[in-house]
Amino acid sequence: MNSIIPFIPLLLGALAAIVLRGWLRNLLMLLAPIAGALNLMGIEHGVFWSMEFMGYVLEPVRVDKLSLMFGYLFHLASFIAVVYALHIKDTVQHVAGLAYAASAVGAVFAGDLLTLFVFWELLALTSVFLIWARKTDRAYSSGFRYLIIQVLSGVLLLAGLLILAQVNNSLLFNQISLNHEGLAQVGAWLIFLAFGIKCAFPFMHNWLTDAYPEATPTGTVFLASFTTKVAVYAFARGYPGEEILIWIGVSMACFPIFFAVIENDLRRVLAYSLINQIGFMIVGIGIGTALALNGAVAHAFNDVIFKGLLMMSMGAVLHMTGKINGSELGGLYKSMPKTTILCIVGAASISAFPLFSGFVSKSMIMAAAVAEGYDVVWLLLLFAAAGVFHHAGVKIPYFAFFAHDSGIRTTEPPKNMLIAMTIAAVACVVIGTFPAQTVYALLPWEHNYNPYDMTHVLTQLQLLFFSALAFVWLNLKNMYPPELPSTNLDVDWIYRKLAPNVVKRVGGSVYGAYGRFEKSVVASIKQVIQNSYDTKSGQPKGYFAKLWPIETMVLWVAVLLSSYLMLYYVQDLL
């Protein structure tokens, strides 16, 4: 056994990026993910490293098929993202990107909850720099919101794992499930919520659509690959077969597509479609059969690559034109033909066209839903699949590269960006065409599935072509909502507008009331003073406050002494 701890190569790459510059840095950053992936090939299944900590057994590195699959995925994703980012000189981004990838790898190989927690927080701390690196005011405040929510997720995880450690007397990360008694149930739910936040569950999803589009063009490619996929992994290990996940997943697959249709920032459209794709995975995990779980992790694998490809193509557009709003773009196919084609490959993959990667994994989840009798779920997923084609498959390439000519003339992006996109595009097609030799070979659960039968191909093509027909028809009828410069309200309105306003109002009125109270107290004290002072004669009004002559004092002392004397005699008489 010559392997080392899985996240070490990427971490060394990050350290190299701190101290080195120029071609040597580029070389080492490229070698880090390759070395990491080769390291995984030689690693043995089982507990790689265990130790004891405060009486609990920890397994900081545990290897099985599920963690290995995500391990390979993260190395592939980080390699593509590093290639894509090679042209930039910003050390912060390089270091943050690789350290972030290393945290993701560390998280999926964590065999106990405490190690998972450490990497869970590192994911947040390393990735936020990719947002701040944009150096705009929006990115700065968005990054802070991102960090707060991510750290909150970590805190919930910590609270949950402490409870479970107390109850079960073990910190190992195995299936947790939601069927416990008493305190353990609270712990299980806390961890469920912690995973849910990172997974962008409905109402907890806004950090994603808020922050990802504000990051740098290269940073978003890293961001889209890791955080949510670590959460998907965590659900697959901790909560497979929890029925509530099916319904959460379905709502995640459906609601973002409405936002995606009306969103103007094309990278934000992709962020919404990211939630939609995670929805499919969560449904698969919720169904919990071997086919469904395989479908979920296979889809996570493919999603990282095609969503990365789409994010890269939009990043290239942003990098070259400085614009990313659909309302300002259009006609770019003339000056960026290669980027256009690569983007279309990504669009075909996310839409699950036969021979592209999305097809071979999404259909597993759909088939599992039908097989287990979840009819409504199946119908809604079908709707979501049509919707994703509509906004990610058609809208993204159409409004960026075609539509009306915006007059923007630019050139293709730097070579390294094109190479990164090409690698991802080739991977999409190869996985989609030869699934058995690629992604299926990595699947953790035993199940044979063949996506390429006549029924599947035909029905999927019908679904997609008629969705496209709907787009064409709506466009010709001028019924398609135009791209407008706008902000669409989402859940973040609650904490970005409502809560601040309420706090401002409540705070303002409390402060005002306090001010009025203080004033009235001061006024009444002044009133008392004024009432007891006669300004005309310059003397206080009260009887005892008058100025007394000294004689009066002497007289009263004499009275006091004489009465004392009297009392003395009176005592003698008795």
Added chain:
Amino acid sequence: MAEQHEPSGFFDKPENIRKMLKVFYVICGLLVVADFIVHRHIYHDWEKIPAFYAIYGFVGCVVLVIIAKELRKVLMRGEDYYDE
């Protein structure tokens, strides 16, 4: 800056668009025809409806867009809404 003698793009010519759309309509038609020729596996009762997937895809997307348009009335704000 637009070049002066820029060759007009393929998609600038309306006749090209029309041709492409025609091809597209033909493919759509063929897919529906294929539905009656190919024997599909039926996993679910609704799939027995002829061209179920085509109808579902089309109607689903139109409904999606119409609802999204209505949502705009409620959700849409100015671009600098949060910056103000």
